[in-house]
Amino acid sequence: xxxxxxxxxxxxxxxxxxxxxxxxxxxxxxxxxxxxxxxxxxxxxxxxxxxxxxxxxxxxxxxxxxxxxxxxxxxxxxxxxxxxxxxxxxxxxxxxxxxxxxxxxxxxxxxxxxxxx
Amino acid sequence: xxxxxxxxxxxxxxxxxxxxxxxxxxxxxxxxxxxxxxxxxxxxxxxxxxxxxxxxxxxxxxxxxxxxxxxxxxxxxxxxxxxxxxxxxxxxxxxxxxxxxxxxxxxxxxxxxxxxx
DNA sequence: TATGTAGATAGATGAGTGTCGATCTGGAGT
DNA sequence: ACTCCAGATCGACACTCATCTATCTACATA
Numbered sequence: 376x377x378x379x380x381x382x383x384x385x386x387x388x389x390x391x392x393x394x395x396x397x398x399x400x401x402x403x404x405x406x407x408x409x410x411x412x413x414x415x416x417x418x419x420x421x422x423x424x425x426x427x428x429x430x431x432x433x434x435x436x437x438x439x440x441x442x443x444x445x446x447x448x449x450x451x452x453x454x455x456x457x458x459x460x461x462x463x464x465x466x467x468x469x470x471x472x473x474x475x476x477x478x479x480x481x482x483x484x485x486x487x488x489x490x491x492x
Numbered sequence: 493x494x495x496x497x498x499x500x501x502x503x504x505x506x507x508x509x510x511x512x513x514x515x516x517x518x519x520x521x522x523x524x525x526x527x528x529x530x531x532x533x534x535x536x537x538x539x540x541x542x543x544x545x546x547x548x549x550x551x552x553x554x555x556x557x558x559x560x561x562x563x564x565x566x567x568x569x570x571x572x573x574x575x576x577x578x579x580x581x582x583x584x585x586x587x588x589x590x591x592x593x594x595x596x597x598x599x600x601x602x603x604x605x606x607x608x609x
Numbered sequence: 610t611a612t613g614t615a616g617a618t619a620g621a622t623g624a625g626t627g628t629c630g631a632t633c634t635g636g637a638g639t
Numbered sequence: 640a641c642t643c644c645a646g647a648t649c650g651a652c653a654c655t656c657a658t659c660t661a662t663c664t665a666c667a668t669a
Contacts, residue, residue, distance in 0.1 A: 404542055412538040419533030420657080421525040428521060428607075439616065452658055454617060459656095473615055473666050488608040490545075491601060537627080556646065569628055571647060576626095590636050590645055 414487045417463035422446060423456045427479065430466060436476035531604045534580035539563055540573045544596060547583060553593035 418424050429445065430437055443453045457477060460466045464483040469476045535541050546562065547554055560570045574594060577583045581600040586593045 404545060405538070408538040408541045408545065412536055412541045415532045415541065416536030419529055419536040421522070421529040424525045424529045424532065425521055428525065449659060450616070475616060484608060488605065491605040491608060566629060567646070572627075592646060
């Protein structure tokens with residue numbers, strides 16, 4: 376699939392035509408790109424990245440009441456970030472009673488991690 | 493560093509105190525988190541993610557005039573996305589003459605990739 | 610049932626983003 | 640010198656986002 380290229384566009388060419396042949400890309404990737412961009416976007420905030428980092432370092436579930444004081448932010452703001460992460464499929468949550476617990480869903484990060492490396 | 497926890501906040505407690513002891517986090521990570529979030533943010537758009545994908549699949553430098561027709565977007569918009577990627581340190585560019593060539597700087601993605609896996 | 614509390618939701622606001630058409634810049638070819 | 644063209648920059652616009660305060664929901668304890 377990946378054609379090796381180092382294409383020099385030809386200098387002289389009839390006007391009105393593109394400067395070089397489009398060598399690639401079937402947009403086979405469009406959908407996958409959107410999926411992964413959604414994940415990257417969710418990670419594209421320092422607070423959320425730290426939240427994920429904390430959750431990842433603790434194998435189990437972590438109580439929200441532990442997460443909030445880690446940041447110099449209001450409780451609703453932290454809640455908002457957790458929701459964003461949840462919507463992106465990066466974390467999951469449980470709320471057995473009064474407290475809510477969050478945990479990382481590693482599957483979501485896996486595809487992204489694999490593409491990246 | 494990573495303390496194992498599955499902390500149940502105690503139900504009965506004196507009012508005015510936090511529901512559970514903050515178990516973690518020295519913000520040793522703040523700076524690193526910001527650096528990585530900057531990269532994630534740059535990747536958090538389908539177009540940019542595809543641009544990086546294209547550049548990664550071609551080991552060499554790729555002419556901008558090849559990249560533009562891959563997307564259903566205006567030339568300035570593609571240029572804008574390339575700039576974002578460049579500002580995040582993900583790609584570099586050369587402009588020997590009339591044409592501009594972009595390439596991936598793998599170092600930038602490395603730290604992020606390592607944290608992720 | 611009444612009160613207190615953890616966390617989610619709503620609404621507002623200021624800052625940032627993706628996109629475009631128009632313009633600018635500077636190397637190439639005549 | 641003059642023109643042409645590739646790519647970057649500018650200005651505008653609509654939309655999204657991070658954050659806050661205020662409020663709502665629902666479980667627990669008395």
